[in-house]
Amino acid sequence: MAQATRPVTAGSITDRPTVVRWTMDEGLPHNLVHALAQDRDGLLWIGTWEGVARFDGRAFTVFDRQNTPGMEMSGVFAIVPERDGGVLVGTAYDGVFRYAGGAWEHLGDARAQRLQVASMLRDRDGVLWVGSEDGLFRIEADGRLTAAGAAAGLPKTRIAALLQQTDGSVLVGTAQGLFRLDPATGRARRWGRTEAMRTAPVRRLSRDRDGGLLVAGDAGVFWLHADGALQWLRQGQRVDAALQDRQGQLWMSLSSGQLLRRPSSGVSEEMLSISGVVSPALIEDREGLIWAGSTDGLFRIAVGDAGGLTRHDGLGGDYVRVVQQSADGAVWIGHAAGLDRWQHGRIATLRIAAAGRDPSVLALAAANDGGMWVGTYNQGVLLLAPDGAVRQRLGTEAGIPQGMVRALLQDADGGLWVGGNAGLAYRNRGRTRLYTLADGLPALQVQALYRDRAGVLWIGTSDGIAALSADGTLRRWPAGAAFPAHNAFDFLEDADGALWIASDRGLLRLRDGRFRTYDHRVGLPRDKLFRVIDDGQGHLWVTSNQGVFRIARDSIAQLDAGRRTQLAVDVVDRSDGMPGSQGNGSSAPAGWLSRDGTLLIPTSAGLALIDPALPSRHSLRAPAVVIERLQVDGREQPLRADYRLPGSVGRLSVDYAGLSFRSPDKVRYRYRLHGFDRQWIEAGSNEEAVYTNLPPGDYRLEVQATTNAMDWSRSDLVGRASLQLDVVPPFWQRGPFVVIAAIAFSGLLLWWYRGRSHRYLRRQRRLNRIIAERTHELRAKNLALKLADFEREELVRKLAYQAGHDALTGLPNRRTADPHLTAALEHARATQSPLCVALLDIDNFKRINDSYGHEIGDEVLRRVGEVLRATLGEHAFAARHGGEEFLLVLPGLDREQARARLDDLRHRVAAIVVHDVDGRTVQCTASVGFACVSPALQSRRELLVLADQRLYQAKHEGRDRVVG
Structure with a gap:
């Protein structure tokens, strides 16, 4: 028995941050990230050594000298969003550029355009302060460059950080210490509570969530709290950046190239695994996500709705098939490499093979004595004691069919039901009975067993379901007319006696002898579902190959009553911290609700742990929607709120994005051109709306986005953006011209009509006779051709089959x-x-x-x-x-x-x-x-x-x- 060496608890796993990385392979202009910022619309801007990029969660839009004339952006060290939606970009050698409305502007005079920018500040009066390698400057409204640092008495040195205080003064972080610039006098003086705070080189200035000050630099971090208390963290160690997130955690980029997380309690610190050397680029976005840059790219750090238990934590294998908690609180985890037992924070790998390699475990069931029944891929059924010791082995000698065991269930009287690829076996008091197709099973592969409150045993197979009553009567619902699916993977009885069934055609409910199907047509992201669990908090959880879905029970009732058309569904997947999105079916149980309320979900990459309450914390927000680009006949237009377009426009395309950096793959869109579209166009994950040959008129394009599994009824969870479009008709489509042309044309048409009508009537009679004759001939020929085609296709099909199969045995040849x-x-x-x-x-x-x-x-x-x-x-x-x-x-x-x-x-x-x-x-x-x-x-x-x-x-x- 092998055991993990460190405690692993559900709480520590769900609180574990996940790190996602983007590099040049995903579209960054360079892997070395110097600066980060989020603009007014919510887009992320990334400054690199080879230009700046804008990120919407899915794709990067790169701006550099290759695609933007006049841009010289080799080395972007500072990015400042502006209140009007513009973005300032400071470069290593070419001063400051400003982006607004889809256009770029190089700010300042010739001297300003050669500044080596290290930091920037747009103060509340609109003044642009620029910290450079040679001191502090201002770029005036008329473009003149003013040496503000020299006039204020600041040293001629690198200005790494600028921050305006509530009294209007500006804190200036330099390579020679921290200064305060008084706007009233225009003079600067050293500032700080201690000598080290005043004189140590400063790298970054930021505010904590209460308005306190964080000064990161070569002496560590000076944290001046809003109440006046001062903390000195990481004394004597250079810290390039520090920020406090909305949860109260402190994040620090260390000069050693590591990212440090310090919880609000301050009890312990955690070094996060980020490749490369971490740079000063460190921000928190509006979703509470932490973004960091390093020499190896851009990183997103998030504590999601889920966590994962993997080989890294001590699991014997990552391809987890089944999980169950026993009476003593132990969690049993079956995977492709065998079986683990998790209890008291320790994971023990159990050795269950009689000899050789441990078998893959496909089924678990609690034993009446407190142990666990285990179904394997090729070694039959095992009974394990509570401590994991093998007590009994059941194989072909006990009447258990050879092959995979997919489902197990023990009755109160000790009888054991075993479902596998060769039917259903029942063993009790040393005797075994086998149920097969001859006994009424819809299919031989049995993959789900469930005993309801009335004592009926429900049997899920690969081609329908069956129910075995206490009197031995077996009723079957084969796939097709009787059962609206093929595979039945799981059952759950509701309080009212209805039966929920996870199937390959959606979530089914059997009530009063009738099936109701809930699938993609009513809002479920996927139809193939493996496990259904009631969390006791008003939700059903179902697993799939693309995440776990939480369905609000009240939305099911409202859908049944006709008060809504879509289910309220939340999706939890790999982007939320699960080790993998792919759940597993044809094995049972493929999920478990533990005693502490944690959902345990087997996936192909480990065991996922989900706190059922967490999706409410992170997912329930409307994504901001931004219009990123508008093109008219292939030509990009400056971005604005309304457009006046000529009637000759052939193709109009609008690119948009719903900003959800936590789960960008969950964003779904719909759009509507009011005045043209009669209903909403469901766009799925597509981020472009295209219209061709729009008639003249006034239109409004509205784009909506949601991460709530396309539940558009929740208006509070739907983000919106719109554009006003006025398509102007050409002169020949305008009123006066149309009236004159209509009168003239009417007269000409009347004269022509009278001359042509008599000849037309004669020709029409002759044509009618010819058409009738030809139609009769064509019908006869078409009938003969169809008959010949059918005979030819049938002959080809038979010949193809005969060419590939042996006529005697029916086997392929x-x-x-x-x-x-x-x-x-x-x-x-x-x-x-x-x-x-x-x-x-x-x-x-x-x-x-x-x-x-x-x-x-x-x-x-x-x-x-x-x-x-x-x-x-x-x-x-x-x-x-x-x-x-x-x-x-x-x-x-x-x-x-x-x-x-x-x-x-x-x-x-x-x-x-x-x-x-x-x-x-x-x-x-x-x-x-x-x-x-x-x-x-x-x-x-x-x-x-x-x-x-x-x-x-x-x-x-x-x-x-x-x-x-």
């Missing part, structure tokens, strides 16, 4: 088998998954033909083909390779699994009994040789040659055996 084997080999090599190839030959087949006749030989071949189809299942492949020889392709099976499968197949062939016309019994056996893919055995030819050699060996050793 060698022509079909060869490309299938090649494809299986390529997939095995690409995914590094096991693959075995076998050749099966009927023993003494010539003697059967000679002794009983070819009709009996043909019957033996047909029966062997039926056994192959029934035994191998949907994932394996069988083909007639020639004569009495068959090719078998077994993907996903290692050597021992393949040997077991083939040996079972050999026994089934030996069980075939055929009677000839004289009543004589004809029995047959088969020899099998197989080979598996290995580093030394990769090609199709090598596999077939080795399999053939081993087939020969099986024949030589006495037949009726498997060699491989």
Whole structure:
């Protein structure tokens, strides 16, 4: 038993920040990020060594000398958003640029345009202060550059930070200390409570959430609180930037290249793992996210709605299939590499294999004695004690069918239900009964078991559901007319007796014998759902391959009553801190509500932990919507609130963005051109609206965005932006011209009409006769052509099937088998998954033909083909390779699994009994040789040659055996 060395609790996991990185590969102009800011509209601006970029959460818009004439932005060290929506960009060698309304302006005179900008401040009076490598300057309204620092008595040194105080004075952080510039006198003096605060080099000035002051520099961080208290943090260590977020946490960029998080309690500090050397670029955005720059790109740090438990925390494997909490509070976690037990902050990996590697765990169920029943991929069912020790093993010797165990359930009387790929087994008092298709199951693959309050056992299969009553009556709902889905993955009984079913066609509810489907048409992001859980707080949680969905119960009732058209759904996925968005199905239970209220969700990348209350904290906000670009016939226009366009416009395109940096992939859009569109255009995640050949008129384009799973009824969660468009008609479409032209045209039309009408009537009569004759001829020809096409298509289909299949056995022939084997080999090599190839030959087949006749030989071949189809299942492949020889392709099976499968197949062939016309019994056996893919055995030819050699060996050793 292996155990994690450090405590891991649900609280520590859900509070763990997640870090997302963007680099040049995602669109940054350069990986070295110097400056960050968020403008009035909510867009993020990033200053790099090779230009500036604007970010909307999905894509970067880059501005540099390559795409913007007159731009010289090699090295952007300062960015300042302005109240009017403009953005100031300070560069390393070329002064200050201003962006507003889609246009750029180079500020100041020739001297100003050569400034080496390190910091900037637009004060409340509109004065632009610029800190440079050579002191403090002002760019006046007329463009003149004034040496404000020299006049104020400041040293001629690097001005790294500027901050205006409430009294109008300006704090100036320099390489020689902190100064206060008095606007009344125009003079600057050293400022600070201590000598170190006054004289140490300053790197960054910022306000805390209460109005206090943070001074970051070479001596550490001086924190002057609003109540006058002074703290000196990180004494003697250079700190390039410091900020306090809205949660009260303090973030510091250290000169050592690390990002430090200090909680509001100040009890402990955490170094965050950010690659590269962290730069002074550090901000908090309006969503409470922390953004940092480094030599390796842009980073977003967030505490989301979820956390994850992975190998990093001590899990034995990240591909988690099932999870369940036992009576003693322990959480059992089944994954592709085995089973873990999590209790008291410790994760223990349990060794459950009788020998060799631990099997993949697909099912869990609480045992009546406090232990846990465990269903495996290929080692049957295990009973584990509460401490994880294996007490009992149930396999084929106990009547449990061989293969994957997907669902388990123990009754109060000790009876155990086992669902798998070969049906449903019930074991009690040492006896086992197997339920199959013959007993009424809709399909052999059983993947969900649930006992309702009335004692009915609900059975979910891959092709419908069934219900087994206490009296032994089995009722089935096969997929199709009876059941509105194929796969049923989970059940949940409601308080009113209704049954919720997670299926591959949405969330189903069975009430009073009728099914109701809730799917993408009523607001669910995905239809394929694996698990349904009631959190007891008014929500249902369902898992999927693209996150976990929280559905408000009251919205279901309102939808049923016709008071709304969409469900209220929140989505939690990888962007919220889950280790992965892909949930897992066909295993049970694929999710659990723990005693402390935490949702435990298996994913392909670890175990997700979700506090059901957290989505209310982060997700419930309307994303700001910005219009990013407007193009008229391919030409970009300056951004403004209204446009007057000529009537000759052919194509109008508008790019927009809904700003949700926490979950940009959740943003969904709709738009409407009022005055043109009769209803809203659902745009999904598309961020462009296009119109062509708009008629003249007054229009208003409105764009809406939401992250609330397209629930447009929640107006408080919908962001909006609009544009006014006036399409002016050309002169020939205006009133006076139209009236005159209409009168003239009417007179001309009347004269022409009278001259043409008489000739038209004569021609019309003649044409009517011709049309009637031709129509009759065409109908006859069309009918003949349709009949010929149908016969030709039917013949082609039959010929194609016959060319690829053996007429006697119905199996694919060698022509079909060869490309299938090649494809299986390529997939095995690409995914590094096991693959075995076998050749099966009927023993003494010539003697059967000679002794009983070819009709009996043909019957033996047909029966062997039926056994192959029934035994191998949907994932394996069988083909007639020639004569009495068959090719078998077994993907996903290692050597021992393949040997077991083939040996079972050999026994089934030996069980075939055929009677000839004289009543004589004809029995047959088969020899099998197989080979598996290995580093030394990769090609199709090598596999077939080795399999053939081993087939020969099986024949030589006495037949009726498997060699491989």
